[in-house]
Amino acid sequence: MRKYFPILSLLAVPFITQAQKTTAGLEKPESVVAYNDGYFVSEIGSKLDPVGKDGDGAISYINSAGKLETLKYFDDVLNAPKGLEIIGDVLYVADIDHLKGYNIKSRKKVFDLNLEGKALMLNDLTKVDDSTLVISDSFKNHVLQVNTVTASWIKLKGDIVVPNGVVYDAATDIVYVCSMGPDFDGTGKLFSKKLHDDNAAFEELKNSPVGLFDGIVLDGHHLLVSDWITIKDPVKGNLYVYDLKNNKYTKQEIKRSPADIALDTKKKELLIPQLLDDRLEIVSLKTLGL
Numbered sequence: 580m581r582k583y584f585p586i587l588s589l590l591a592v593p594f595i596t597q598a599q600k601t602t603a604g605l606e607k608p609e610s611v612v613a614y615n616d617g618y619f620v621s622e623i624g625s626k627l628d629p630v631g632k633d634g635d636g637a638i639s640y641i642n643s644a645g646k647l648e649t650l651k652y653f654d655d656v657l658n659a660p661k662g663l664e665i666i667g668d669v670l671y672v673a674d675i676d677h678l679k680g681y682n683i684k685s686r687k688k689v690f691d692l693n694l695e696g697k698a699l700m701l702n703d704l705t706k707v708d709d710s711t712l713v714i715s716d717s718f719k720n721h722v723l724q725v726n727t728v729t730a731s732w733i734k735l736k737g738d739i740v741v742p743n744g745v746v747y748d749a750a751t752d753i754v755y756v757c758s759m760g761p762d763f764d765g766t767g768k769l770f771s772k773k774l775h776d777d778n779a780a781f782e783e784l785k786n787s788p789v790g791l792f793d794g795i796v797l798d799g800h801h802l803l804v805s806d807w808i809t810i811k812d813p814v815k816g817n818l819y820v821y822d823l824k825n826n827k828y829t830k831q832e833i834k835r836s837p838a839d840i841a842l843d844t845k846k847k848e849l850l851i852p853q854l855l856d857d858r859l860e861i862v863s864l865k866t867l868g869l
Contacts, residue, residue: 599848600645600861606637608852608859610703610794610839612663612670614683616643618843618850619652620859621660621672629659630675630700630718636660638672638681641859653681655688662703662745662839664712666727673701673714678725692730698723703794703839705747705754707774713754715742722756722781724774737780739770744795744804744839747774756781757792757804765791765809769802769821785826788819794840796849798869800824803849805837813855820867831867834860 607623617640624635636657640649662673669680669689676698680690694701699718707713710728713735715721720738722745725731741759748755754774760766768787773779790806797803806817816837821828836855843850849867851860 599863602641602645602647602859603857604647605639605852605857605859606635607854607857608639608838609661609854610663610672611841611850611852611859612665613841613843613845613850614640614665614670616845617641617648618859619663619665619670620852621657621663623659623661623854629661632658632675634658636674638663638670645861653686653688655679655681661701662714663841664704664706666706666709666712669727671704671712671727673704675700677701678704678712678714680727690727690730692725692732694732702743703745705745707747707749713745713747713774715745715756717741717743717759722754735772735774735781736777737770737772737782739781741767742770743767743793746795746797746802748797752776755784755795755797755802757795759791759793760789763791763810765789765807767792769795769804784821786828788821788828788830790817790819792819793838796840796842798842798864801869803840803842803867805833805840805851807836818867820869 608620610621637651640652642648660672660674671680676694678692702715702717712725722735744757756770758767769784770781772781794805800823802821804819813835816833818833838852838854841850847864849862
C-alpha cells in the first residue's frame, strides 16, 4: 500500500481550461489554506515519502500576487506535512504522527500533540470551533476529534478505509469525509456523521461517487472533491461536485494529482495543489458554475 502512495458519472461538465493563477516552484505541495490575501502551502518534500521522518518537509507562503514569497515560513523541522487549518493566529498542520501548531505572527511553534505509537499517517484537518479540530488518520482508518486547549483527543465512531479529506459543516453539525479505497485502489467514497451525536457512526452518502479522493471542501450545499483517479502514473484528475440537496453529482476533468483542495471564501476561488507537478493552481468558482 505505502509503496504506491508517493506517486500518489452521470452529468459531465467541460474540462477546466483556464486557471486564474498558477504558482510553481513548490516541493510536492499537499495542502493549502488561505490567509489574508495569500496562502500557506504544506510540502511533503522532494523525497515524496508521506511517512518518512526525513526532515525535508516545509510550509511555504505565497503572496496575493501568486508569488512564492517564503519557501520555509516556520523555522522548525517538518517531515511530511499535510493538512492545514487556521484557528485564530495559529496554523495547525498534520505531520505523520504529530499535530503541530505555529503562531503565524511570531512564527514560533505553540502546540505539538505527540501521537507516536497511536497514529500512523495524520492527513487532513478541519476546524469545528476555536478549540476543536477533526483530523483523519489514513493508515489507521480513523477520524479523530482533537481539543487544542487540553491536547486531548477521541476517535470518532465508525472506521473508514483510507480516509483522507475532512470538512465540517457548522450549520448542520455534520462532518464529511472522502476516502481513497483499500490499498489506494480508487474505490473510495463519501461519508458523513453527526459530530456531536455519540451514537452516530460514519455512513456512506447516498449515491456517492467513487474515486481516489484526496481533498474535500464545502461550498453552500455542494461538496467539492478532488480525485487522483489512480496513483500509478496519473495523467489527469477529476473534480466532483456533489449536491447535498438532491444527492446528485457532476464530474469534470482537471490536471493530474489534485491533492488537498481548499476554498478561498473571500475571493471565491478553489485552491488546488498539484502534488506531482509542484504547483498550486487557483480556479474561480464561477468556472465551476458555483
